[in-house]
Amino acid sequence: MKTIQISTDILNIWDEKLLPNFDLLFFSKDSESLIPPLGPDILVFTPKDFFQDSSINTIDVINSYQLWGIKKELISYVCVVHPTVLPRLEKETLTEILTIQRHLSSGLAIERSTVSQLVEASQHTEINQLMDRYTFEEDSKQWFSMHRSLWNHFDQETKYAFLSYFAQQFIDDVSIDDNKLARLRELYPHLAPYFNSFATVNGANCLAATLAGISEQGAETDWIISQWVFESTLLFALKTKKYSKQPFIERELQPQDVLLWRDHHNHVIHACYHLEDGYFFNKHGQTLFNPWQINTMDNLYKTWGREGMELYRKQI
Structure with a gap:
C-alpha cells in the first residue's frame, strides 16, 4: 500500500532541485555535427574535464541526469546549455539530440503515455504543444525528455502532479498496521x-x-x-x-x-x-x-x- 504523503513544502523543494538551471547534453564523436546548431550559449567540455569539475558536476546534477548509468565510453563531448537554446532549435535537430541522449542513457526520459493524463488535466493549454517538441519515438514507443527549458514552462499545478506521479514510482508497497x-x-x-x-x-x-x-x-x-x-x-x-x-x-x-x-x-x-x-x-x-x-x-x-x-x- 503506497501511503507516503508528500507535502507542498517537499514538492516546492523538488521543483527547485529536479533539474539544474541549465540543460545538459552529451554527444558521441559521430554526433559532433549537432553541436554547432546549438549556437553560442553553450559550454563544451571534454568528458574528463566535466566529470572532474565539481562546480558543475554536482550531486544534484548527477541525480537529475542519472549520470551513474551513462555510457561514458561513448561520450566525446559534454555541453552545458542555456535553457533558452533548446526551444529555438528546429524540431528535427532537437529530436536527433534527444534520441542521442537516450542512447547514451542520459537524462530524464519518460514514456509519453504514462503522463498523458497528468498533462491533460492541466489548465495550461500550451503544455501538450511544448511536450510535443521534446517527444521522440524509439522502440515503437513515444518518449519525452524533461529538461529545464521545458520544466520552466510548466504551470505549478502540472509540476506538482508530475512530481507526485514520479515519486510514486519509487515507493514500495508495504502493509503495516x-x-x-x-x-x-x-x-x-x-x-x-x-x-x-x-x-x-x-x-x-x-x-x-x-x-x-x-x-x-x-x-x-x-x-x-x-x-x-x-x-x-x-x-x-x-x-x-x-x-x-x-x-x-x-x-x-x-x-x-x-x-x-x-x-x-x-x-x-x-x-x-x-x-x-x-x-x-x-x-x-x-x-x-x-x-x-x-x-x-x-x-x-x-x-x-x-x-x-x-x-x-x-x-x-
Whole structure:
C-alpha cells in the first residue's frame, strides 16, 4: 500500500532541485555535427574535464541526469546549455539530440503515455504543444525528455502532479498496521521522524540511513542521515559499535541487525537496518525521490536480490 504523503513544502523543494538551471547534453564523436546548431550559449567540455569539475558536476546534477548509468565510453563531448537554446532549435535537430541522449542513457526520459493524463488535466493549454517538441519515438514507443527549458514552462499545478506521479514510482508497497507503526516509533525514536518520508537533499543514501540506525539516540541523526556515506565509513562504524558478521538466516533476524549486499567486486552496494519482525528502515538510493521507508524483506529481495548478502549483529 503506497501511503507516503508528500507535502507542498517537499514538492516546492523538488521543483527547485529536479533539474539544474541549465540543460545538459552529451554527444558521441559521430554526433559532433549537432553541436554547432546549438549556437553560442553553450559550454563544451571534454568528458574528463566535466566529470572532474565539481562546480558543475554536482550531486544534484548527477541525480537529475542519472549520470551513474551513462555510457561514458561513448561520450566525446559534454555541453552545458542555456535553457533558452533548446526551444529555438528546429524540431528535427532537437529530436536527433534527444534520441542521442537516450542512447547514451542520459537524462530524464519518460514514456509519453504514462503522463498523458497528468498533462491533460492541466489548465495550461500550451503544455501538450511544448511536450510535443521534446517527444521522440524509439522502440515503437513515444518518449519525452524533461529538461529545464521545458520544466520552466510548466504551470505549478502540472509540476506538482508530475512530481507526485514520479515519486510514486519509487515507493514500495508495504502493509503495516497502525499499532505496529506506533511500536516502531516508540522503539526507535531517533529514526521515527524519518519513517516513510522524503529527503530534502540529494545524496542521502542507504548507507547513511543504516549508519543513522546504528548510531542510536544521542547522535545528530539529522546530520548523519543527510550525508553521502561511503562503504568504509559504515564498516568502520559497525566495528566501533561492536557489530560482527554472522550467518544470514532470515527466520532468526533480530532487532538492530544490519544487512549488507555486496557486488561481484566485493563492494557494498546496499545496506539496511532491521527494526523487528521483518520490517527494515531502508532507503533504496541517493535521490530526493527515494524515501526513507519502513520496508519488508520481500521488497528488499525484489530490488537487491538474494546474492552477496551479509548479516551484521551487535554483540552484547
